[in-house]
Amino acid sequence: MKDTPLTVQSDRTLLLDVHHPDAEACRSDLVRFASLVKSPEHVHTYLVDEIALWNAVSLGCTVSWILSRLDFWSRFPLPETVTFFIEEMAGRFGKITLRTMEEDNRYYLLSVTTERIAKEIGASASLSKLLARKDDRNFVVNKYDRGQVKLLLIKLGYPVDDRIALAQGEPVAMSLRANCASTSRPFIVRDYQLEATSALLGDGQGGSGFGVIVLPCGSGKTIVGMSIMSKLATRTLILTTNVAAVHQWIDEIKDKMEIDPSLIGEYTGEKKETKPITVCTYQVLTYRPDKEGPYPHMELLTTGHWGLVIYDEVHMLPAPVFKVTAELQAVHRVGLTATLVREDGREDEVFCLVGPKRYDRPWGELEAKGYIAQAYCHEIRIDLPEELEVPYAIAEKRQKYRIASENPRKNDVVKQLVAQHPDDFILIIGQYLDQLEGIRKELGVPMITGSTPTKERETLYKAFKEGRNHILIVSKVANFAIDLPDASVAIQVSGTFGSRSEEAQRLGRILRPKDRSSHFYTLVTRFSCEEEFSANRQKFLAEQGYRYDIAVWGKS
Numbered sequence: 001m002k003d004t005p006l007t008v009q010s011d012r013t014l015l016l017d018v019h020h021p022d023a024e025a026c027r028s029d030l031v032r033f034a035s036l037v038k039s040p041e042h043v044h045t046y047l048v049d050e051i052a053l054w055n056a057v058s059l060g061c062t063v064s065w066i067l068s069r070l071d072f073w074s075r076f077p078l079p080e081t082v083t084f085f086i087e088e089m090a091g092r093f094g095k096i097t098l099r100t101m102e103e104d105n106r107y108y109l110l111s112v113t114t115e116r117i118a119k120e121i122g123a124s125a126s127l128s129k130l131l132a133r134k135d136d137r138n139f140v141v142n143k144y145d146r147g148q149v150k151l152l153l154i155k156l157g158y159p160v161d162d163r164i165a166l167a168q169g170e171p172v173a174m175s176l177r178a179n180c181a182s183t184s185r186p187f188i189v190r191d192y193q194l195e196a197t198s199a200l201l202g203d204g205q206g207g208s209g210f211g212v213i214v215l216p217c218g219s220g221k222t223i224v225g226m227s228i229m230s231k232l233a234t235r236t237l238i239l240t241t242n243v244a245a246v247h248q249w250i251d252e253i254k255d256k257m258e259i260d261p262s263l264i265g266e267y268t269g270e271k272k273e274t275k276p277i278t279v280c281t282y283q284v285l286t287y288r289p290d291k292e293g294p295y296p297h298m299e300l301l302t303t304g305h306w307g308l309v310i311y312d313e314v315h316m317l318p319a320p321v322f323k324v325t326a327e328l329q330a331v332h333r334v335g336l337t338a339t340l341v342r343e344d345g346r347e348d349e350v351f352c353l354v355g356p357k358r359y360d361r362p363w364g365e366l367e368a369k370g371y372i373a374q375a376y377c378h379e380i381r382i383d384l385p386e387e388l389e390v391p392y393a394i395a396e397k398r399q400k401y402r403i404a405s406e407n408p409r410k411n412d413v414v415k416q417l418v419a420q421h422p423d424d425f426i427l428i429i430g431q432y433l434d435q436l437e438g439i440r441k442e443l444g445v446p447m448i449t450g451s452t453p454t455k456e457r458e459t460l461y462k463a464f465k466e467g468r469n470h471i472l473i474v475s476k477v478a479n480f481a482i483d484l485p486d487a488s489v490a491i492q493v494s495g496t497f498g499s500r501s502e503e504a505q506r507l508g509r510i511l512r513p514k515d516r517s518s519h520f521y522t523l524v525t526r527f528s529c530e531e532e533f534s535a536n537r538q539k540f541l542a543e544q545g546y547r548y549d550i551a552v553w554g555k556s
Helices: 022-029 050-058 063-074 080-090 115-122 143-155 193-200 221-232 245-256 299-303 319-326 347-354 363-368 385-396 395-403 409-422 434-445 453-463 500-508 529-537 538-541
Strands: 006-008 013-017 036-037 043-049 096-100 107-110 132-136 138-142 210-214 236-240 264-267 277-280 308-312 330-338 357-360 375-382 425-427 471-474 487-492 519-524 548-550
Touching: 013 022, 022 063, 036 538, 043 409, 050 063, 050 080, 050 347, 050 357, 063 080, 107 115, 107 143, 115 132, 138 143, 143 319, 143 347, 193 210, 193 221, 193 357, 210 347, 210 500, 221 236, 221 245, 221 308, 221 330, 236 245, 245 264, 245 277, 245 453, 299 319, 319 347, 330 347, 375 409, 385 395, 385 548, 395 519, 395 529, 409 434, 409 487, 409 519, 425 434, 434 471, 453 471, 487 500, 500 519, 500 538, 519 529, 529 538
Parallel strands: 210 330, 210 357, 236 277, 236 308, 264 277, 308 330, 375 519, 375 548, 425 471, 425 487, 487 519
Antiparallel strands: 006 013, 013 043, 036 043, 096 107, 107 138, 132 138
16 A cells, blocks of 8 residues: 555545645645545545546546546555546547538538447437438538537537637727726736636637636636637627626726727616627526516627627526527637536536636635735634524424524624724625624624615725725625625625535635735534535635634634
């Protein structure tokens, strides 16, 4: 047995001994081709799955490299089942390609490398309706079915290597400024932002121009988006999470890009402008007057003649948008996110419809270089009051979680933490409005929820940014793209069950670079189901190298 930190098991789970001196180096390799399943105190469990392998291959990892790293770190010889799975699944990327047909531009050519795959495709009832066999290893695809065919194939376990060159959109004059318009300070695109731009656009030929950029919150994903815009200089649709994010995008474009402001439009519930550069919310795009009716604004995606679509926070892409995205396969498109984790398990649809992961930088690496703030994570466990123990014990599962989340003793902990950070800018974040309202009354500080009018919301954000107020209570709006660069402490009193992406987004609110370290506190009711959900929420951040120190409130 080797003195290494990893045990590779035949069910494709990887057990990492986090106390081993080489654990961090091993973890840095694992996150490139495996997904973290659980992360308790001593041993973290990873899983080698299809999407992680395909993303790894799309980033240039080879099957031989993946197997060599597993063999290097593993204490025992690799199980044959694991070796076979990696060779089979990672090797599937590139076995099916989609190209143009020179003889007829109305169709595309789907080619497979083996007769066995061709037979499997031919046996699929859903695919047989969309494909016409050309010969033993080639099928003809109607150009309008491009996205749907890719989606059906990935459900069969075969990612498509789409080699069709993307169409060029209508030109729009724009470029990056040398100096910010608001401050006249030099505007510098960082090295990794330029690398991300190049990784997405590639050589401009088939197989490039679409995909996902994964970077931490606070690292400047918006600048990556603008860098891509400047390279393509075409009609652009930007889809984002809320009206505040729409305004932030518009402000950033005006501040950092040379472009006629009259060419920039806002498409929200409050204003409907379709301009060469249009910024829209997912909410307005997926609005419909009744449950079974059409989406009246979805045609913005299909009839706008866009040359580029930017999906901000692509991990939150709403289900109705997937169908339309399947129709936009000829358009340059980029997904921006801090995490590809989707709680609905539709990572495969992001992979095939928006594109594979084109660029990823570890959070710890950017923290070490000072591009994002150094952050410390703390979990504080709090006993439930005696009068709530019986109601908790007899409650249904969902109600148990709410009772634990709204533990009234959390209010006292919040007040204590606020007192410990008198000079910090503090966000208090929670899921339940009644709980947040109680904290608001006790502290006498402002609060923003989903129902807060946009103008009032932006006024409160501005007061926080300008230092006129240093404590802000926020509901689930903190999960979205809000830019509060001075925030250095986040206190999470409750969350959406075990949402890993939500945890990452909330930590991201305090990761803008600053002179001081940042602290992320999550308050959890002791001996309750909230502990289990909290452990799940922390998985993604543990994968990025963050560690939670755990304390019991009231215990020395």
